[in-house]
Amino acid sequence: MLLKDVAYQKIKERILEEHYEAGQFLSERTLIDELGMSKTPIKNALVRLESEGFVTVSSKQGIIVNDISIEKINDIYSLRIALETFNCQEIYQRITDEQLKELQENIEATKKAAADKDVRLFATLDHEFHLAISEFSGNNEITRVLLNYQDHLRRITLRHLKKEPARVQKFYSEHLEILQALKDRDERCSELMKRHLLESKMMYFQ
Secondary structure, three states: OOHHHHHHHHHHHHHHOOOOOOOOEEOHHHHHHHHOOOHHHHHHHHHHHHHOOOEEEEOOOEEEEOOOOHHHHHHHHHHHHHHHHHHHHHHOOOOOHHHHHHHHHHHHHHHHHHHOOOHHHHHHHHHHHHHHHHHHHOOHHHHHHHHHHHHHHHHHHHHHHHHOOOHHHHHHHHHHHHHHHHHOOOOHHHHHHHHHHHHHHHHOOO
């Protein structure tokens, strides 16, 4: 992996984990010292992070960590509801045993992460579950759109679950319901997915 990619991953992870908090000002010197890297890969990483909306780089103010607006959260969830209910509608009659096994393994790992209160791992597994269903649908464009928002969604999920760790159990139960509907080849899986995402969205407006 190139140094600029390593710098990008490290800075992004610190933003997702809110080690660098929304509204915080960073300097290149801080990043150089904390990451133990030279200026060039960090500059390249910041260009990429700015294009993805994580930071704003200003010659006067320095580097500002961007927050995610309520409007953006609302828009992302509305888009997910449309795309992911469609994915369920597409696959419930033709999902294979192998694909169901993959989802089952994810669910088992999710259950353990919930029991261990490992919010970070739980958030990763949560998004892997949704992406797997999208990949099974075979629509590469839908999967590409969801992947584009994956890091922002993980940031939102982590923020919320750190505040209310008990929510992991609810998320897990809802994933279990969706999986059972898929196993039963039941079109209710679309409605369950819609309800799951709607309720997830509403958490951020309470």
